[in-house]
Amino acid sequence: MSHQIKYQISEREMPKQWYNIAADLQNPPSAVIHPGTMQPVGPEDLAPLFPMEIIQQEVSMERFIDIPEPVRDVLRQWRPTPLHRARRLEKALDTPAKIFYKYEGVSPAGSHKPNTAVAQAFYNKNEGVKRLTTETGAGQWGSSLALAGAMFDLEVEVFMVKISFNQKPYRRAFMESFGAKCFASPSDMTEAGRAILAENPDSTGSLGMAISEAVERCVQRDDTKYALGSVLNHVLTHQTVIGLEAIDQMEMAGEYPDILIGCTGGGSNFAGLCFPFIGQMMRGGDEIDVIAVEPANCPTLTRGKYAYDFGDTAQMTPLVKMHTLGAGFVPPGFHAGGLRYHGMAPLVSQLVDEDIVRPVAYHQTETFAAGVAFGKAEGILPAPEANHAVKAAIVEALKAREEGKAKTILFNLSGHGNFDMAAYQEYASGNLKDEAMNDQEMAMALAGLPKVPEPVAAE
Numbered sequence: 001m002s003h004q005i006k007y008q009i010s011e012r013e014m015p016k017q018w019y020n021i022a023a024d025l026q027n028p029p030s031a032v033i034h035p036g037t038m039q040p041v042g043p044e045d046l047a048p049l050f051p052m053e054i055i056q057q058e059v060s061m062e063r064f065i066d067i068p069e070p071v072r073d074v075l076r077q078w079r080p081t082p083l084h085r086a087r088r089l090e091k092a093l094d095t096p097a098k099i100f101y102k103y104e105g106v107s108p109a110g111s112h113k114p115n116t117a118v119a120q121a122f123y124n125k126n127e128g129v130k131r132l133t134t135e136t137g138a139g140q141w142g143s144s145l146a147l148a149g150a151m152f153d154l155e156v157e158v159f160m161v162k163i164s165f166n167q168k169p170y171r172r173a174f175m176e177s178f179g180a181k182c183f184a185s186p187s188d189m190t191e192a193g194r195a196i197l198a199e200n201p202d203s204t205g206s207l208g209m210a211i212s213e214a215v216e217r218c219v220q221r222d223d224t225k226y227a228l229g230s231v232l233n234h235v236l237t238h239q240t241v242i243g244l245e246a247i248d249q250m251e252m253a254g255e256y257p258d259i260l261i262g263c264t265g266g267g268s269n270f271a272g273l274c275f276p277f278i279g280q281m282m283r284g285g286d287e288i289d290v291i292a293v294e295p296a297n298c299p300t301l302t303r304g305k306y307a308y309d310f311g312d313t314a315q316m317t318p319l320v321k322m323h324t325l326g327a328g329f330v331p332p333g334f335h336a337g338g339l340r341y342h343g344m345a346p347l348v349s350q351l352v353d354e355d356i357v358r359p360v361a362y363h364q365t366e367t368f369a370a371g372v373a374f375g376k377a378e379g380i381l382p383a384p385e386a387n388h389a390v391k392a393a394i395v396e397a398l399k400a401r402e403e404g405k406a407k408t409i410l411f412n413l414s415g416h417g418n419f420d421m422a423a424y425q426e427y428a429s430g431n432l433k434d435e436a437m438n439d440q441e442m443a444m445a446l447a448g449l450p451k452v453p454e455p456v457a458a459e
């Protein structure tokens with residue numbers, strides 16, 4: 001008998017194209033508005049911030065967009081990411097539901113964010129850019145752009161929301177190891193930062209403030225562009241490798257989801273998993289209950305207004321139509337820093353407005369309880385952001401038990417929590433609190449929304 005073993009190696013590959021949901025929407029996406037002229041922005045308005053290829057993707061109506069080979073070359077290092085069935089969690093919940101999760105924590109940065117960071121670094125390098133500026137909340141995006149910058153030989157400058165900068169020192173060390181520079185925001189390096197500090201020296205920062213700082217640094221130098229880790233159409237498109245792989249993997253498992261779940265900060269990991277499935281649904285495929293999960297303390301989709309607003313605090317960005325709590329709103333501090341944004345991706349907002357996506361909100365402590373239960377069963381401690389998706393998956397699995405229905409649930413486990421042990425420690429010691437929302441502050445921020453004439457459709 002031969003002592004040689006034949007190994008089976010999967011020949012499944014990562015996708016060659018991204019999926020662009022704009023091609024399948026019933027209503028055209030809303031236009032991006034210039035706050036000075038109140039007219040739709042053109043490519044030349046965005047050129048100081050983004051390379052041309054990305055500007056074109058932002059407004060593309062093509063259903064599929066080729067992924068450049070150098071980008072696939074890097075992504076192949078960890079893609080396709082695994083799709084697991086959470087059998088032990090199913091057992092622990094005693095549910096007839098089948099629970100599947102797509103695990104994005106296997107990327108070098110530990111989340112889905114390198115999927116777009118690598119693509120954005122490539123396009124910038126390709127168009128001669130030397131330096132990228134950006135903001136980061138919990139540090140996941142900064143880490144992802146730092147490593148993408150190292151791979152394509154670009155300088156990277158990161159403005160990190162101050163509360164996370166202090167809570168997560170290892171994220172900064174991670175970014176700096178890849179050669180990036182990381183500053184706590186608000187900083188004294190920009191007009192925007194100095195203005196905020198003058199008004200409130202103890203400001204814990206927000207993504208909106210950090211975006212203002214990064215954009216200001218970007219427009220100061222010709223060789224510099226800006227990179228955004230979520231919200232915009234091109235970012236969501238880059239993330240669709242997640243869902244395209246998942247469609248393929250669910251088919252291998254002989255399953256199709258009844259329920260799809262993703263957590264939403266700016267909307268990119270949610271869109272990444274769900275948009276390719278929603279596309280199938282809109283083209284006549286099976287009905288899916290698609291759930292977007294957000295923190296109760298930053299309830300953009302469940303309590304915000306669907307209106308034109310700025311993406312940042314200093315009102316430097318163009319206006320986009322989205323669910324928003326007001327660009328001036330600073331959510332209370334909580335550990336899922338990646339979900340602490342006043343706005344939401346316009347494409348996700350539109351799908352919520354059209355009742356294709358169902359938003360829900362949960363409090364921090366209940367999401368950590370879900371994350372720990374998941375960890376005990378499956379051996380992975382999720383990122384605090386991803387705990388929101390885990391919580392919703394557990395809620396749906398328990399509902400299926402009550403109804404005696406064998407539902408198939410698929411959720412996105414957008415990242416691991418290995419850099420978030422301080423938060424888990426706080427949870428374990430019983431010190432993690434659910435701060436109350438300041439409803440009055442939210443109402444005031446919403447009252448300050450810019451007045452935009454009639455919503456206009458994009459060209």
Ligand SMILES: *Cc1c(COP(=O)(O)O)cnc(C)c1O
Nearest residue numbers: 140230265266267268269338415
């Ligand atoms: C940044 C982040 C999020 C939130 O951002 P989205 O653009 O909404 O995906 C969620 N999960 C993890 C792990 C993150 O790092």
